[in-house]
Amino acid sequence: MSQTLSFRYMEEKDLDEIVELEHKCFTVPWSRDAFFNELYQNQYATYFILEEEGKIIGYCGAWLVIDEAHITNIAILPEFRGRGLGEALLQKMIDKCREDHIERMTLEVRASNTVAQSLYKKLGFQDGAIRKKYYSDNQEDAIVMWVNIE
Known part of the structure; x- marks a missing residue:
């Protein structure tokens, strides 16, 4: 990773940039209000951002429950994909979870998103189940993946 990359917790001042990033990355992006609620209403939510020279280039969020x-x-x-940044970001969240004595981690991923599935498998995630018609934009199935991180 470049020396100009840094991780930090998401803050309210980041929300406009995060929403812009959402629109570039997802067909059904989260709203600014959704992120605001994650930051200030959801006691279980933790969000990291990844910056390069002060510009937000990625983020990862999780609910840490028990x-x-x-x-x-x-x-x-x-434009920043293919450089190992998604892996670094997810590893940052895994490290935080280990610090907080989290034992297992789960996520859903589109059945068609083989690039993301490969990343998750590289970090030890395994297929757990299928959520039929999970994604509202095209009714695509989600693969539920799990990893023990203790």
Whole structure:
């Protein structure tokens, strides 16, 4: 990773840039209000951002509940993909979960998103189940993946 990359917790001042990133990465992007609620209403939510020279290029969010973590979102701007940044970001969240004594982590991924599935498998995730017609934009199935991180 470049020396100009840094991780930090998401803050309210980041929300406009995060929403812009959402629109570049997802067909059904989260709203600014959704992120605001994650930051200020959801006691279980933890969000990291990844910056390069002060510009937000990715983020990862999770709900940490008792001994399990559920990844809510992970995104890297399209022009920064293929550099191992998604892996670094997810590893940052896994490290935080280990610090918080989280034992397991789960996420959903589009059945067609083989690039993301490969990343998750590289970090030890395994297929757990299928959620039929999970994604509202095209009714695509989601693969539920799990990893023990203790």
